[in-house]
Amino acid sequence: MITKEQVMEALKHVKDPELNRSLVELNMIRNIRIENSRVSLDVILTIQGCPLKFKIKEDVEHALKNLGAEQVDISFGAMTDEERAALSASLRKQAQPQPGQAVPAILAQDSKTEFIAVASGKGGVGKSTVTVNLAVSLARAGKKVGLIDADIYGFSVPDMMGIEQRPVVIGETILPVERFGVKVMSMGFFVEDNAPVVWRGPMLGKMLRNFFTEVHWGELDYMLLDLPPGTGDMALDVHQLIPQSKEIIVTTPHATASFVAARAGAMAIRTNHEVLGVVENMSWYENKNGEKEYVFGRGGGEKLAQELKVELLAQIPLGAPVNNPDDPDYSPSVYPEDHPTGRLYQELADKIIKKVPVIER
Ligand SMILES: Nc1ncnc2c1ncn2[C@@H]1O[C@H](COP(=O)(O)OP(=O)(O)OP(=O)(O)O)[C@@H](O)[C@H]1O
Ligand SMILES: [Mg+2]
Missing domain, CATH: 3.30.300.130 (Fe-S cluster assembly (FSCA))
Structure with a gap:
């Protein structure tokens, strides 16, 4: 019995x-x-x-x-409400800085989570698209992945991943929303009807910090951060809050884009962030005859990689994923696993896993 x-x-x-x-x-x-x-x-x-x-x-x-x-x-x-409050308190205790430590557990020196920030000099080059697809590909490779949409004003990750639900909140603890195996947190979850966010300076840094202290991430192998464009305050906040973060720089093949991206790279180097490499996005367009047309020019990624003395990790062609909005797996920006671009992202993920191996627990 x-x-x-x-x-x-x-x-x-x-x-x-x-x-x-x-x-x-x-x-x-x-x-x-x-x-x-x-x-x-x-x-x-x-x-x-x-x-x-x-x-x-x-x-x-x-x-x-x-x-x-x-x-x-x-x-x-x-x-009951009391039970939920008690649970929340115990989860928060995990996330909060330990006695004698200034930073939340996930950011502490002995954290097992590898941080990878995705940056660019210019807006609109595909940072968010690259972050989202790299995160999904790392998850497809069996890794535990989190994604912070650190673009507080210009959040786009929930929409890009086709996330419609809001995070579950237990007491004062927020659970990230999971999509395609990736745990996601974004300012977009807390803004009604796409209203503009009107915070300034210090509030932004605080918000990012909250994403670490108030959110129950659990164990993560990789935490990706989709940075806002440029080398502004927020990018600096990230550098200061997560000094151990590594970086990927995204550019288009156009010479000007890579020139501007070099500034983001320079900032990473100045703040002692290791640059893992460059991803060139919108590299070419494959026409109906299967020929590559270099509509945005050529060579920007290669040039930037040389300048920063890092590897050109991937070249991603133009073309949106073809997805059916009625499909429960629909998302405007995530390429399916068997899509040619999905495979390129898988190769990128494999390179990242080699360069930044998962820390054994
Ligand atoms: N390889 C690609 N092929 C086609 N469209 C793309 C590609 N990469 C990105 N896009 C599209 O280009 C636009 C800009 O991309 P995305 O939002 O990822 O850039 P970003 O650098 O994050 O922009 P922002 O600076 O505004 O945050 C989006 O509409 C995205 O869907
Ligand atoms: Mg973006």
Whole structure:
């Protein structure tokens, strides 16, 4: 006969998919009743109507059937406000700076998360497109990936990835929204109806900091940051807040773009950020006959890479992903895995994984 202890032991290995912590540890399992080979229990979710309820149900059933249960009856409930507040407090404790440390845990010296910021000199060269697709490709390669849309005014990541839901908030802790295996945080989640953001200077840096202290990221191998264009305040904030961050510089093949991008590269070097390499975007257009037309000129990426003494990591042609808006996997900017450009991004991700190996835990 199965015992309650065995049930609890088995469920220690079932994790809440959002919080990535065991249901037992989160005190979500209650009221276990066992009659012969039938197990009934209550699962107390963080919020009513939790979108991941079905995944949790499946995992609990699976774990208990492995234990020998023939029938598993689960009743779902939701935490009380007090329980949620307590959980939030314990999650925040994880994210907040440890005693004696000035920075949140994910930014601390011994953090296992590699930060990669994507920068450019000029706007509109495809930073966000590159960040989003690199993040998705790293996730496709099995890595745990976060993405911060650090473009507080010009946020575009949620839209580009086709994210329609808003983050779940538990007490005062925000859970990032997961899409294509990437955990995403953006100012866009907190702005109503695309209203303009009117904060100035110091507020911006504070917001970015909040994205680390108030957001429950869990364990991440890579955190990508989509920077606002140029070498302005925000870019400087990022440099100061995340001194260990590495950088990818995006440019178009046009000589002027790469000239301007060199400034972003120079700033990275001045602030001791390692530049991993250059991505040239909009490199060419492939016409109907399969010929490459270099509509934005040629050689900008190569020239910039030489100037910064780094590798030209990828050249991405012009062409948007062809996606069907009715598809649940629809997104305006993410290339499918089997799309030629999707494959280029996969190669880019593989290069990044080699250059910046995942830190073993
Ligand atoms: N390779 C490409 N082929 C076709 N369109 C592209 C390509 N790369 C980017 N775009 C499009 O170009 C526009 C600018 O790209 P994106 O927003 O990624 O640039 P950005 O550098 O992040 O811009 P900003 O400086 O405004 O943040 C977007 O509409 C995007 O969909
Ligand atoms: Mg952008």
